[in-house]
Amino acid sequence: MIRDIGAQRILxxxxxxxxxxxxxxxxxxxxxxxxxxxINAKLLxxxxxxxxxxxxxxxxxxxxxxxLTGTSAPSSGxxxxxxxxxATGLYLKVSVGGHLGAELKYAGYDYLVIHGRAENPVFLxxxxxxxxxxxxxxxxxxxxxxxDRLIREELxxxxxxxxxxxxxxxxxxxxxxxxxxxxxxxxxGGVGAVMGSKNLKAIAARGTGGLRVxxxxxxxxxxxxxxxxxxxxxxxxxxxxxxxxxxxPDLNEMKMLPSYNFNQVRIDQAxxxxxxxxxxxxxxxxxxxxxxxxxxxHRFVRTLEHKYGEVRDSGPELETVMxxxxxxxxxxxxxxxxxxxxxxxxxxDVISVGHVISWAMECYEKGVIKGKQADELDLxxxxxxxxxxxxxxxxxxEGLLGxxxxxxxxxxxxxxxxxxxxxxxxxxxxxxxxxxxxxxxSYALAFAVNPRGPDHLMTECFAEFGIxxxxxxxxxxxxxxxxxxxxxxxxxxxDIVLWHEDCYAASDALGxxxxxxxxxxxxxxxxxxxxxxxxxxxxxxxxxLMRAGRxxxxxxxxxxxxxxxxxxxxxxxxxxxxxxxxEGPQEGMVTDKEMLDQLLDQYYEAxxxxxxTGIPTREALETLGLLELCGDCAAA
Amino acid sequence: MDTxxxxxxxxxxxxACELACSFAHEGAFVPTLSRIRVVRxxxxxxxxxxxxxxxxxxxxxEVCPSGAAYIDRTVPVVRVNEEECIGxxxxxxxxxxxxxxxxxxxxVALICDLCDGDPACVEHCxxxxxxxxxVQSLAQRKRRVTAEAHAHRDEIA
Numbered sequence: 001m002i003r004d005i006g007a008q009r010i011l012x013x014x015x016x017x018x019x020x021x022x023x024x025x026x027x028x029x030x031x032x033x034x035x036x037x038x039i040n041a042k043l044l045x046x047x048x049x050x051x052x053x054x055x056x057x058x059x060x061x062x063x064x065x066x067x068l069t070g071t072s073a074p075s076s077g078x079x080x081x082x083x084x085x086x087a088t089g090l091y092l093k094v095s096v097g098g099h100l101g102a103e104l105k106y107a108g109y110d111y112l113v114i115h116g117r118a119e120n121p122v123f124l125x126x127x128x129x130x131x132x133x134x135x136x137x138x139x140x141x142x143x144x145x146x147x148d149r150l151i152r153e154e155l156x157x158x159x160x161x162x163x164x165x166x167x168x169x170x171x172x173x174x175x176x177x178x179x180x181x182x183x184x185x186x187x188x189g190g191v192g193a194v195m196g197s198k199n200l201k202a203i204a205a206r207g208t209g210g211l212r213v214x215x216x217x218x219x220x221x222x223x224x225x226x227x228x229x230x231x232x233x234x235x236x237x238x239x240x241x242x243x244x245x246x247x248x249p250d251l252n253e254m255k256m257l258p259s260y261n262f263n264q265v266r267i268d269q270a271x272x273x274x275x276x277x278x279x280x281x282x283x284x285x286x287x288x289x290x291x292x293x294x295x296x297x298h299r300f301v302r303t304l305e306h307k308y309g310e311v312r313d314s315g316p317e318l319e320t321v322m323x324x325x326x327x328x329x330x331x332x333x334x335x336x337x338x339x340x341x342x343x344x345x346x347x348x349d350v351i352s353v354g355h356v357i358s359w360a361m362e363c364y365e366k367g368v369i370k371g372k373q374a375d376e377l378d379l380x381x382x383x384x385x386x387x388x389x390x391x392x393x394x395x396x397x398e399g400l401l402g403x404x405x406x407x408x409x410x411x412x413x414x415x416x417x418x419x420x421x422x423x424x425x426x427x428x429x430x431x432x433x434x435x436x437x438x439x440x441x442s443y444a445l446a447f448a449v450n451p452r453g454p455d456h457l458m459t460e461c462f463a464e465f466g467i468x469x470x471x472x473x474x475x476x477x478x479x480x481x482x483x484x485x486x487x488x489x490x491x492x493x494x495d496i497v498l499w500h501e502d503c504y505a506a507s508d509a510l511g512x513x514x515x516x517x518x519x520x521x522x523x524x525x526x527x528x529x530x531x532x533x534x535x536x537x538x539x540x541x542x543x544x545l546m547r548a549g550r551x552x553x554x555x556x557x558x559x560x561x562x563x564x565x566x567x568x569x570x571x572x573x574x575x576x577x578x579x580x581x582x583e584g585p586q587e588g589m590v591t592d593k594e595m596l597d598q599l600l601d602q603y604y605e606a607x608x609x610x611x612x613t614g615i616p617t618r619e620a621l622e623t624l625g626l627l628e629l630c631g632d633c634a635a636a
Numbered sequence: 637m638d639t640x641x642x643x644x645x646x647x648x649x650x651x652a653c654e655l656a657c658s659f660a661h662e663g664a665f666v667p668t669l670s671r672i673r674v675v676r677x678x679x680x681x682x683x684x685x686x687x688x689x690x691x692x693x694x695x696x697x698e699v700c701p702s703g704a705a706y707i708d709r710t711v712p713v714v715r716v717n718e719e720e721c722i723g724x725x726x727x728x729x730x731x732x733x734x735x736x737x738x739x740x741x742x743x744v745a746l747i748c749d750l751c752d753g754d755p756a757c758v759e760h761c762x763x764x765x766x767x768x769x770x771v772q773s774l775a776q777r778k779r780r781v782t783a784e785a786h787a788h789r790d791e792i793a
Contacts (some may be wrong), residue, residue: 002664071665072655182678210666231762286681289650294762296648300681
C-alpha cells in the first residue's frame with residue numbers, strides 16, 4: 001500500500017490481551033506537534049497517568065519514526081522512542097537511527113504503541129497488515145545478535161528490520177537499551193528495561209508499501225539539494241571519514257576529555273581510541289548509514305590481535321570511547337571495541353555503563369567499595385579485564401556489585417553511602433554524557449533542564465563554541481551578537497538553549513538527525529518547514545515549525561511537573577558544580593549553584609514559566625495552545 | 637556504451653538509490669518497487685547494491701513468453717512493455733542476479749531501464765558507490781588499480 005504521508009496511523013498493541021487496534025492521528029495534532037517525538041509526547045501525556053510504575057504494565061512504550069522518515073529527505077531516518085523512564089521516574093524520549101523506523105512506515109504505521117505486559121516472553125511480528133505476537137521463550141536470555149539471527153531464520157526473511165533487547169533489558173537494568181537494525185541503539189534512561197518489563201523481546205517488521213508526498217517534485221528537489229549541501233559540509237565529511245570519535249584527539253588537546261570519572265580532563269595516548277587511529281591501523285572495515293543518511297558516521301570494525309576475543313561488529317562512538325575508555329582510564333583499542341560489542345549484545349547504554357563502572361573504580365580506589373563488595377574484582381582505573389567482566393555481571397545482575405550497579409549510580413551511591421554520591425556523575429538518576437558542563441554554560445543549562453537528565457541528546461548547543469562561521473552566524477541570529485559565541489559566558493544562554501530545544505524537537509519530530517541541524521546546519525528550520533509543507537501540501541513557516549518544537553518541549557515539561565518535578569530537580573552532578581576543572585585553558589572553571597541559579601532564572605523567564613518552581617504558567621500554555629491538554633498542571 | 641557500475645566498498649546502505657529510483661518511476665518512496673536494491677549483509681559490515689547488469693544476451697528477454705521484455709538498442713537497455721507483460725514472473729526466475737523483480741502494485745516485471753540513459757540512482761548516490769560510464773573507461777580504471785598493486789608488490793610482501 002502506498003500511503004499519503006499526512007494521513008498518519010497509530011498501531012496499538014496490548015500485550016496483556018493480545019488485542020491490536022488502529023487509530024488515526026488528527027491532522028490538527030500533526031500540524032501542532034509535527035509527528036515523531038511531538039506526537040509521542042502527546043500520546044504519553046494522555047495515556048500514562050501520574051504516578052504509575054515505569055516498569056509496570058501501565059507504562060506505554062511508543063515508537064514514533066519522524067514524519068519524513070521513509071522519504072528522500074537527507075538523514076531523516078530517526079525514530080523517537082518514548083515512555084516514562086525507569087532511571088528517573090520522569091519523561092523519557094530516546095532517538096535512534098537505523099532502518100526499523102522506515103520499515104514501520106512502509107508497513108503502514110507511523111506510531112507503534114505497546115501497552116500492558118505479556119504473560120510469557122513474546123516478539124511482535126509486523127508483516128504489512130498482518131500483526132502477530134509470537135512466542136519468544138526460546139529467545140529470552142539471548143544476546144541481541146543471536147536473537148536477531150534466530151528471528152530472521154524463523155521468519156524466513158533476511159530483509160526484515162528488528163528492534164531487540166538483550167539480557168540487560170530482560171533483567172531490568174536501569175540503563176538497558178533497545179538495539180535497532182543491529183548497529184543502532186535507543187540508548188538512554190532504560191527504554192530496554194521498559195520493553196523487558198513488558199516481556200517483549202523484539203519487534204520485527206517487514207513493510208512492502210510506500211509513502212507519497214503531496215508536492216512530489218518540489219519535495220524531491222529540495223531534499224536532493226539539501227543532501228548535496230550536507231555532502232559538502234566539512235563537519236559531515238569529518239564525521240563520515242572518522243566517525244564521532246574523530247573529535248577525540250582535539251578534545252584531549254583542548255583539555256576537554258572527561259577522564260577518570262571526570263576527575264581529569266585529558267589522558268595519555270587518547271588518540272588510540274580515535275576514529276583516525278582505527279582507520280590508520282586497520283580496525284575500520286566499513287562505514288554505515290542510517291536510513292537515507294548522507295553522512296554515514298557509523299563504523300564497522302574488527303579486532304586485530306583479538307586480545308579479549310575476536311570481534312567483528314558495529315564500532316564504538318565518541319561517547320563509547322570516552323565512557324568505556326577515558327573515564328575508566330582504559331586506553332586499549334581492543335578492550336573498548338570488545339566492551340562496546342558486549343554492551344550492544346547485552347543491550348546496554350554505553351554512556352551509563354562506562355559511568356557506573358568509572359564511579360565504582362573511584363569508590364574502589366578511595367576504599368569505599370572493597371573486597372567482598374567488589375566481588376573480588378580489582379577495580380583500579382585502567383583494568384580492562386575487570387571492566388569487561390563487570391559489563392557481563394551488570395547485564396546479568398550477577399553478584400553484589402553487578403546487581404548494585406545495574407540500578408545506576410544514583411541508587412548505587414545511596415546504598416554505598418559516605419561521600420560516594422558526590423562522585424556519581426548523575427542528575428535526576430541519569431549518568432551525564434561526556435561533556436564538561438563546568439566550562440560550557442549553554443550545555444550546563446541545557447543539561448540541567450533536560451527532562452530526562454543531563455545529556456546532550458535533547459538539546460545540542462554546539463553553536464555556542466563558535467567553531468565554524470555558520471555557528472557564529474547562528475549565535476548572532478539568536479542573540480544579536482556574534483561575540484556571544486563563547487561558551488564561558490552566562491549572557492543570553494537561555495536564548496541559545498531555547499533555540500536549540502525548538503530546533504532539536506522539530507528535527508526529532510520529522511526524523512532528522514541533529515548532526516545535520518545542530519552540528520552541521522544544512523538542515524535548518526527554514527528547509528525543514530519547507531519539506532514538511534511540501535510533504536503535507538500546506539504552507540508552513542519556519543516560525544510555526546519552531547513553535548511546534550516549543551510546544552513539544554513544554555508538553556514534556558508538563559509531564560514531569562505532573563510527576564512532581566520542580567526547579568530543584570533541574571540540577572547538575574555535584575562534581576560539575578563543586579570541583580573546578582583541574583588544568584588547561586579552562587582551569588578553575590565550574591558551574592556553581594549561583595551560576596546555575598542565574599541560568600535557570602533566565603531559562604524559566606524566557607519560557608514564561610514560573611521562576612520559583614519551574615512550572616509553566618497558564619499564559620505560557622495558552623500561547624502554545626496547550627491549556628486544554630495540560631492546564632491541570634499550570635503554575636498556580 | 638555507458639554502464640551502471642557498482643563500487644560496493646563505498647556503499648553505506650543509505651538507500652538513497654532506492655528512494656530516487658522509486659520516486660523517478662512510481663512518484664512515491666517505495667523501496668520494494670525500486671529497480672536497484674541494497675543488500676545489507678548484517679554482521680559482515682558489507683552493503684551491496686544489486687541492479688540489472690544489462691547482459692548482452694539477457695536471460696529475462698530470452699524467456700519472456702509474451703515478448704514484453706525486449707532490448708531497446710537506442711539506450712541500450714532491457715525494457716518491459718507493461719501492456720504486454722502477463723506477470724508470469726519467468727524473468728525473475730531466469731535472471732541469475734536477482735536483478736529482475738515483480739511490481740506487485742501493477743503486477744508486471746520490474747527491471748532497471750537506466751532512466752533512459754540518465755539513471756536517478758547514480759545522480760543521488762553521494763558516496764560514489766554508483767557510477768555511470770563507458771565500460772571501457774571502467775576497464776581502464778581497473779587496469780590502473782591492478783598495475784599499481786603490482787608496482788607495490790614488494791612493499792606489501
